[in-house]
Amino acid sequence: xxxxxxxxxxxxxxxxxxxxxxxxxxxxxxxxxxxxxxxxxxxxxxxxxxxxxxxxxxxxxxxxxxxxxxxxxxxxxxxxxxxxxxxxxxxxxxxxxxxxxxxxxxxxxxxxxxxxxxxxxxxxxxxxxxxxxxxxxxxxxxxxxxxxxxxxxxxxxxxxxxxxxxxxxxxxxxxxxxxxxxxxxxxxxxxxxxxxxxxxxxxxxxxxxxxxxxxxxxxxxxxxxxxxxxxxxxxxxxxxxxxxxxxxxxxxxxxxxxxxxxxxxxxxxxxxxxxxxxxxxxxxxxxxxxxxxxxxxxxxxxxxxxxxxxxxxxxxxxxxxxxxxxxxxxxxxxxxxxxxxxxxxxxxxxxxx
Amino acid sequence: xxxxxxxxxxxxxxxxxxxxxxxxxxxxxxxxxxxxxxxxxxxxxxxxxxxxxxxxxxxxxxxxxxxxxxxxxxxxxxxxxxxxxxxxxxxxxxxxxxxxxxxxxxxxxxxxxxxxxxxxxxxxxxxxxxxxxxxxxxxxxxxxxxxxxxxxxxxxxxxxxxxxxxxxxxxxxxxxxxxxxxxxxxxxxxxxxxxxxxxxxxxxxxxxxxxxxxxxxxxxxxxxxxxxxxxxxxxxxxxxxxxxxxxxxxxxxxxxxxxxxxxxxxxxxxxxxxxxxxxxxxxxxxxxxxxxxxxxxxxxxxxxxxxxxxxxxxxxxxxxxxxxxxxxxxxxxxxxxxxxxxxxxxxxxxxxxxxxxxxxxxxxxxxxxxxxxxxxxxxxxxxxxxxxxxxxxxxxxxxxxxxxxxxxxxxxxxxxxxxxxxxxxxxxxxxxxxxxxxx
Numbered sequence: 001x002x003x004x005x006x007x008x009x010x011x012x013x014x015x016x017x018x019x020x021x022x023x024x025x026x027x028x029x030x031x032x033x034x035x036x037x038x039x040x041x042x043x044x045x046x047x048x049x050x051x052x053x054x055x056x057x058x059x060x061x062x063x064x065x066x067x068x069x070x071x072x073x074x075x076x077x078x079x080x081x082x083x084x085x086x087x088x089x090x091x092x093x094x095x096x097x098x099x100x101x102x103x104x105x106x107x108x109x110x111x112x113x114x115x116x117x118x119x120x121x122x123x124x125x126x127x128x129x130x131x132x133x134x135x136x137x138x139x140x141x142x143x144x145x146x147x148x149x150x151x152x153x154x155x156x157x158x159x160x161x162x163x164x165x166x167x168x169x170x171x172x173x174x175x176x177x178x179x180x181x182x183x184x185x186x187x188x189x190x191x192x193x194x195x196x197x198x199x200x201x202x203x204x205x206x207x208x209x210x211x212x213x214x215x216x217x218x219x220x221x222x223x224x225x226x227x228x229x230x231x232x233x234x235x236x237x238x239x240x241x242x243x244x245x246x247x248x249x250x251x252x253x254x255x256x257x258x259x260x261x262x263x264x265x266x267x268x269x270x271x272x273x274x275x276x277x278x279x280x281x282x283x284x285x286x287x288x289x290x291x292x293x294x295x296x297x298x299x300x301x302x303x304x305x306x307x308x309x310x311x312x313x314x315x316x317x318x319x320x321x322x323x324x325x326x327x328x329x330x331x332x333x334x335x336x337x338x339x340x341x342x343x344x345x346x347x348x349x350x351x352x353x
Numbered sequence: 354x355x356x357x358x359x360x361x362x363x364x365x366x367x368x369x370x371x372x373x374x375x376x377x378x379x380x381x382x383x384x385x386x387x388x389x390x391x392x393x394x395x396x397x398x399x400x401x402x403x404x405x406x407x408x409x410x411x412x413x414x415x416x417x418x419x420x421x422x423x424x425x426x427x428x429x430x431x432x433x434x435x436x437x438x439x440x441x442x443x444x445x446x447x448x449x450x451x452x453x454x455x456x457x458x459x460x461x462x463x464x465x466x467x468x469x470x471x472x473x474x475x476x477x478x479x480x481x482x483x484x485x486x487x488x489x490x491x492x493x494x495x496x497x498x499x500x501x502x503x504x505x506x507x508x509x510x511x512x513x514x515x516x517x518x519x520x521x522x523x524x525x526x527x528x529x530x531x532x533x534x535x536x537x538x539x540x541x542x543x544x545x546x547x548x549x550x551x552x553x554x555x556x557x558x559x560x561x562x563x564x565x566x567x568x569x570x571x572x573x574x575x576x577x578x579x580x581x582x583x584x585x586x587x588x589x590x591x592x593x594x595x596x597x598x599x600x601x602x603x604x605x606x607x608x609x610x611x612x613x614x615x616x617x618x619x620x621x622x623x624x625x626x627x628x629x630x631x632x633x634x635x636x637x638x639x640x641x642x643x644x645x646x647x648x649x650x651x652x653x654x655x656x657x658x659x660x661x662x663x664x665x666x667x668x669x670x671x672x673x674x675x676x677x678x679x680x681x682x683x684x685x686x687x688x689x690x691x692x693x694x695x696x697x698x699x700x701x702x703x704x705x706x707x708x709x710x711x712x713x714x715x716x717x718x719x720x721x722x723x724x725x726x727x728x729x730x731x732x733x734x735x736x737x738x739x740x741x742x743x744x745x746x747x748x749x750x751x752x753x754x755x756x757x758x759x760x761x762x763x764x765x766x767x768x769x770x771x772x773x774x775x776x777x778x779x780x781x782x783x784x785x786x787x788x789x790x791x792x
Contacts, residue, residue, distance in 0.1 A: 003565050078511055079502045081474045081752060169616030170720065184563070184619045186770060273762060289442060290755045291449065 008349065060304070067092050085294075092298035101295065108277060108283040108299075109306075116189070116259040119198045123228065124252055126199060127206025131244075133234075136212045145208070150270035152204040162266030163197040167269070190270045190277050198265055202258070206251045213247030214240060253314050260307050280306070356443045356578065394761055399418060402689040404696065405434045408463035409444055413713035414701070419705050423696060432461075441566075443467055445755075452477035452684065460687035461696060464507060466498040466678050467748050467758070473501035474752040478682035479690070480504045491718040492739070493749040499680045499745040505550055507680025508701040509718035514741040515574060515674035516734060518629060518637040518647065521782050522659040531664045536578075536603055539636060539666050543612065546635050557615035558607065559625050560638040564766045566640050567621055569748060569758045571677045572765040576600035577746050578672030584749045585788075590786035591780050601670065601779060604769050617734045618770060630654045638665050640677065642714060644734050674745040678716070714741070753789045760785035 070092060073083035096105045134145055151159065166172045167183035174181060183193040219241065225235050263281035270277045272286060282305040287296035411417060417434060424431050435446040435458075439561060445468060451459045452475070472478045486508045488496045494514075499507035519532045527546045533539040543557035560574075563568035573583050581596030591597065607613040614628065623641055629637040630647055632655045648657050665672040681701060683693045699705065704718040710728060716738060722728060723739040751757050760782060768778035 010698060075752065075792075077475065079474055079752075080476060169619050170627070180616065182616055182619050186564075186766075186772075273759060286759075289446060290753075290759075 014104050030299050063297045063300055063304075066293055067301050068294070070294040071292065088294070092295045093302075095295065096298060096302060104278070104283060105280075105299065105302075108278045108280045111191075111277060112260060112262065112279045112281075112303075112306075115194060115198070115262055116256055119254050119259050120252060122195065122199045123203040123206055123255060124248070126203040127210055127251070128248070130203060130207030131210035131214055132210050132240075145211075148204045148207060150204075151201045152208075154201070154263045156201065157268050159197060159201050163193065163200075163270050164265045167193045184270055186274055186276045188276070190274065193269060194266050194277055197269055198259070198262070201265075201307060202255060206248075206255060209251040210244050210248055213244040249314075249318055253311065256314065257307055257311060261303070267284070354702065358628050360494070362437055368590055371705075382713050396517050396685075396696045397692075398479075398482070400689040401430055401692045403431045403433065404460035404462070404687060404689050404692050405435050405458060406440055406461045406696070407437060407459045408446065409439055409441075411713070413709075413715075415709035415713035415715075416562075418712065419700055421711060422705075423699055430689070430695075433694055435459070447492070447578075448472075449477070453688065455686045457684075457686050457688050459684050459690065460693045461700075462682050462684055463510065464680050464682055466495070466507075466512075466676060466680060467754050468509055469499055469680060469682075470501050470750045470752050473504070473506040474684065476685060478506050480506055481508065481697075485694060486701060486713075487703070490721065491705065492519045492720050492742050494676050494742055494745040494747070495678055495680075495718045498676050498678070498750075501750070506718055506731075507682040508697045510679045510701055511715035512596075512742060513640055513677030514717050514745045515570075515638055515661045516641050516644070516738060516741060517519070517665040518639060518643070518660055518662055520546070520632075520635050520659060521636060521661040523549065526551065530774055532661060532665055534664075534671050535635075536668060537664050540612065542602055543635055549773070555632070556617075556628075556634055557612040558636040558638070559613055559617040559620055559628060559634055560604075561621050561625060562604070562618050562766075562769060563621050564762050565621060566758060566762075567612070569761045570677075571604070572601065572761055573675050573748055574638070574672060575603050577675075578665065578667035579603065580668065582746075585753060588749075588751055588790055590749075590790060592741040592786065593783040597779055598775055601768055601775050602764065603668075604765075605771075608769055613771070628661075632656060641716060641734060641738055645714065646731070659723050662737050664737065664744065669791055671740075671744065676742070676745045676747045678718075688696045751790060756787060756789050760789065 012221045021048050068087060068089060069085045071083045072086045074080055076082050095101050111150075130148060134141060134148070154162070164184065167174075169180070169182060171183075173183065181189050183189045221239055222241075223236060225239060230238065261281050263285065266274075266277040266279060267282055267285075272278075272282060278286075280299060284296050284299040284303065287293075287299055357507065406420065408416065418433055420432050434552060439448055445465070448459065448462055448464070448468075452472075461476065462472075464478070474682055475482070483505070486496075486505065488505070491509055491780050492512065495509040496505070496511040496514075499505055499509050517532070522545045524532065524542060526549055527542070529542050529545060533542045546552050547557065560571040562571060576583055576592070576597045577600070579596050580599035581594050581600055582591050583597070583628075585591050608615070608618070614633070617625075620628070622643070625634075625639055626643050626646065627636055628634050629639075629643075630653070644662070646656050647660060663671075665674055667673065681697045683697065685722060687693055701718070703719045703721070706719050707725075709715070710717055710722060714732065716735075717723075720739065720743075723735045729735050748754075749757055749761075764773070764778040764782035764785070767773040768775050773781070
């Protein structure tokens with residue numbers, strides 16, 4: 001695994017390594033940075049790390065810290081609030097699984113998972129179709145691409161309002177369907193409304209990302225396949241899909257992380273406090289709105305862990321190439337091949353493949 | 354191995370970045386409220402100088418006019434208007450955060466009437482001196498809503514009460530002389546009107562029944578109109594009573610019997626307005642601000658000139674409206690408290706209220722202004738509104754209002770959608786409210 005010298009963590013992933021021979025020589029001694037280089041790297045990175053610590057680590061730790069406290073409020077004889085922030089240890093977390101707050105938490109967890117699975121699945125299928133359509137050469141293709149981008153460009157809160165108009169009881173949806181479905185009340189109709197609006201908004205994102213992946217597939221590959229007599233489906237299954245898989249996985253991962261944090265669409269489209277669409281983010285918001293910061297932090301920390309676990313599992317199981325490490329490895333292999341005599345490192349690279 | 358570790362690091366930072374918004378939502382930046390030391394009961398309003406007035410936008414600009422007038426007369430004690438978001442939730446959050454960090458930026462606060470208890474109990478606003486507001490000239494309801502435990506904390510700025518809109522043309526066609534005063538009369542009137550050929554496809558009545566603050570308003574009105582209370586004078590919840598059950602049943606049966614259109618479960622103020630304006634409803638419970646759009650003669654309203662207003666119906670006579678409106682209060686953390694108090698006196702004076710009335714349709718707290726012939730000529734519903742207001746009740750005056758209204762919405766919504774029967778819903782509501790009252 002130590003075969004590549006990607007730029008140090010924090011540098012732009014995917015930056016092509018310089019191809020000058022001198023650099024390559026340095027690179028063959030990868031893993032053995034001199035102490036001077038190491039110090040320099042640490043020095044150059046420290047501002048980034050400092051900022052990251054400030055804007056990520058501190059709020060995170062502070063949220064964890066806050067989730068261990070609970071405001072034990074009461075009223076004194078004159079009716080004034082006497083609240084003390086009591087240390088309750090993990091009680092806020094234990095409460096996530098029992099009683100009324102447990103019911104709400106598990107419901108929100110279920111909703112979040114349900115929305116993530118359904119919307120990401122649907123938008124991946126739809127996004128792929130969009131990308132396939134856009135990848136063909138036809139007149140007005142650039143117009144189609146631009147117009148497909150529109151739903152993604154609309155702010156989520158605005159598209160929430162838009163869909164609220166469509167789904168209100170005397171709105172377009174009911175008029176077109178000739179039905180009297182109460183989309184914005186509680187129940188499965190409101191879940192369906194969320195899924196439709198979310199897929200409409202985010203399928204273009206996957207579509208455009210996948211399209212970018214498709215366009216780097218060399219045309220010769222398809223030509224060769226055609227000569228060998230492969231039909232459209234065969235080309236799709238054996239060339240397009242395998243080759244866009246890395247891009248597609250990254251797109252799906254991003255969408256999943258986004259969907260797990262879904263807040264504004266159900267909030268605007270259906271409204272806060274509706275059980276059938278309440279997500280974990282909405283629950284955390286609602287708790288903090290009630291000034292119960294302890295349990296709100298506990299909800300948020302659980303959401304954070306959930307998102308982190310999903311991301312890690314996704315990367316481990318499916319090998320989504322988030323950091324662009326694979327590309328770098330390929331690039332360095334290609335370069336190594338181009339040199340006349342294979343260096344030791346290339347052999348090592350071959351071995352670790 | 355280094356490769357793998359780096360992947361992990363990057364992954365963690367990515368997820369952290371993505372989640373940081375969610376974490377930020379918990380308000381981790383806001384410090385937890387500390388135990389407060391009691392300031393002396395008699396507050397000294399000292400310090401003169403510039404202050405900030407914090408409020409949501411006033412689209413009529415009437416409030417801005419009052420402030421300009423003050424600033425012209427007090428060049429050394431200028432008032433700056435700080436605008437808050439339109440959403441009441443966001444306003445409350447900003448006001449609370451500001452109080453929790455004891456910032457002196459906000460001086461005079463514009464508070465929704467339902468926040469009075471919470472802000473007063475947390476000492477986020479100051480009790481006002483007895484002579485600060487001419488309460489004897491004001492309608493008692495709004496004054497009561499500005500009090501916490503019999504101490505006045507806010508100066509009533511404007512108020513709001515329910516109106517019952519009815520289709521006068523259809524009632525006349527059905528041979529009904531006077532608009533209904535009780536639910537039973539309303540049901541009888543509906544039967545007669547809906548039998549008319551011109552009322553084809555119409556429904557009888559709608560309020561606001563979506564799961565929202567408006568549902569708390571409609572539920573409280575139904576309970577109060579049936580002779581019950583949501584909480585008693587001591588702040589103890591009382592929703593497991595026969596009266597409360599009768600009240601909630603009015604709403605539940607309304608849906609069951611088809612008196613309300615089935616989509617009224619998604620109605621807020623706006624949807625109800627549209628339904629009534631398009632001629633789909635015979636009766637509508639709503640706020641006064643609808644009056645002008647309903648009587649618009651530019652063709653947007655199908656009911657212009659065909660409707661009237663009265664008080665909402667009750668079980669035995671006119672019903673009890675819920676009070677809306679706003680109060681002004683002084684933050685204890687501001688430096689120039691004397692100026693703040695003087696400004697409140699000026700802003701909520703009868704003279705200023707009258708001046709603003711010419712620009713804005715917000716209902717003043719002064720009873721005398723409702724009888725002014727010039728005002729009534731412009732707003733014919735004002736005498737009706739005054740009746741509604743003098744009979745009005747505030748929503749539960751509790752410190753934990755946010756959680757209380759949530760619990761009410763939860764259970765009332767479950768009952769009217771049929772997810773729970775009335776008894777279960779009310780017993781569950783009573784249990785939740787009792788738990789909240791103990792805090």
